[in-house]
Amino acid sequence: MKNPEHVRTHACRFFSCPASYLAAWLFAAALLLHPAANAAPARVIVLTDAAGLGDKGFNDVCWQGVLKAGKDFGFEPLFLQSREQADYASNLTLAAGNSDIVVTLGYLFTDSLKQVAPHFPKTRFIHIEGDIQSDNLACYDFRSEEGGFLAGLVAGLFTKKNKVGVVSGMDIPPVEAYVSGFRAGVKTAGKAKGSTVEVNIASAGSFNDPVKGKSLAKTLIDKGVDVIFRVAGNTGVGVSEAVRSAGGVFLIAEDLDQDAEMPGKILASTLKRMDVAIYNAIRDTLESRFKAGHFWLGAAEGAIDLSEMKYSAEMFAPADIERVKKAKTLLRSGELKIPRRPAEVDGFAAPEL
């Protein structure tokens, strides 16, 4: 359309063309459909970052807790995946306006929760990972470092080449806690074995990049690493792929018991019972016992544990299995403090196991 004449002719053609009537009819139909018809009461909405469900880790564990609560208390939870960071605040607003309970999964929601939660005093927010103050918001943080410690212990005791690796997602505080705990665990295992075990850490910079996860894992394997701990959300799917196709390399999975996925290839999984925390929080809210605040959950509360190692226990010396058990007992009793920040790892005094 180069000049006004063109615009005019086009306008005429547009209105005289049969297709335009069809299109206009469609638009009118879209306009006439009433908004209220869509407002079916959604009671519980779960929000995830761009990684979404199916990560066989963090998001899936949380979703299990919500599903179980839905079954027990008779509601149909809805799930809302954010496509990009610009979506967080608007998705949260939408969810908060259309539900009684909003569950947000992951540290990346902290900024937008701060912005949105105070505007919806009647909605209850349950948030996993992060510390935000609001009267209608309960935050749960997990002592991931304790899970990392157990993973590091298993990896350090198992490794034949005295080289272990970590593939992490984004270096956000909960992941840093995992990695710091892992290094502390490896240190402890090294002390028990009387040798030094090297830890190689690779960060993907994303929780949703399986391809990068795979290539990072391959790089670690090429470096001679024989046990890899993954803390990478959906990126970790690629790490598993790399380990599956490499001989003599083993994996430690995070958050969810995945030992049965690759029996014998996965040494152990760290367990983070976010599902229990969410289940309890939803139950309390529905029974009008909602408590706002920030809560820490760890091994002492039964929220952090290690899988049974059903398929891999026979690959370990009985003494090593005993060591892992002893470490679990120490953590549960609260006698053992694990470093949460990378800077604290060097000062960590490895316990005698």
Added chain:
Amino acid sequence: MRSDWNSSPATLLFALSIGIFLCMALAAAIGARPLDLVQTIWMGAWGTTDAAINTLTKMTPLLLTGLAVALAYRAGLLNVGCEGQLTLGALAGAAVALACASLPSFLLLPLCLVAGGLTGGIWAWPAVVLRRRRGVHEVISTLLLNYLAINICGYLVSGPLGDGSAMGRTPPIPPGAEMPAIFHSGSLHLTAAPLLALLLCFCAYFWLSRTIWGFEARAVGANPEAALNAGISAAKWQTRIFIASGSLAGLAGAFEVAAVHHRFYRAFSPGYGFDGLTAAFLANGSPEWLWLSAIFLSSLRSADKWLQIGLNVSPNFIWVIQAVLLLCVACRQRLGSGFFRLLNRFRTSPAPNEHLEG
């Protein structure tokens, strides 16, 4: 059949309606009620104030990157480097806002936007120089410059310009550099950014169609040799337009920082640069129709959450819907002419009986 049927808005709407029908069929196949789909998309994009705010906010970067692509296209160049130019522009905007935090707002905000635009333009410049001096096709060079830009920015926010956390982001920009809100609704607000973007679009349209320079630029795009014979320097115009195109993409980034995120973070753009290509080609590269294609794309993008909680469909289904709609729009020429052929056959068929036998 009409000769310029291809560029008429009717074709676009016709293609869209075909796409919507296909999507409704898809929805029926996965067990959702077809009409609900259309209704939910509509509601999700424009049904509530919050939704409309969200759609307009998402329109801004698409409009600006779309304009960047369209402008270059009019001068016969293809800028696929918007993603990198946008990312660099965003970082430059944030960095300038942080560095000059003490300036008053009426200076700081424009300065931040200008910095974004300049950086985007500077980043587009090597591509056009390479094209002129070495004959490197700008598609290759701008595409590769994207990776360079994104990774340079990733490095800068993880190190020198970062806020010290492990998140790979800058500190929040000072309030003075934030785009003022012109409309509030609960926890969301609408800034002046979409309006400014529309204004820029109109200026570009006016410049291209009503000024001598705009005519020269278009002449270069239409036929460089003819333009050269008419005494218009193709090389000069292509350089200028390409830098302007980069500036627009950089400006899109600065707008995002000033109006939406209020900081820069790693992996900043979720593909706005490439969506700009889609927006530009949906509008046939004409700035005057760009608002329509940008609104169309942003409506689909912002409706996705409603599809998830309204119809409980997987977010992946939304990508499929978008792809089907876009494909239909992209095939609009054939779809349209096919429709008319059909129509003509009905018109010319002499008698109904004969037609039935045929």
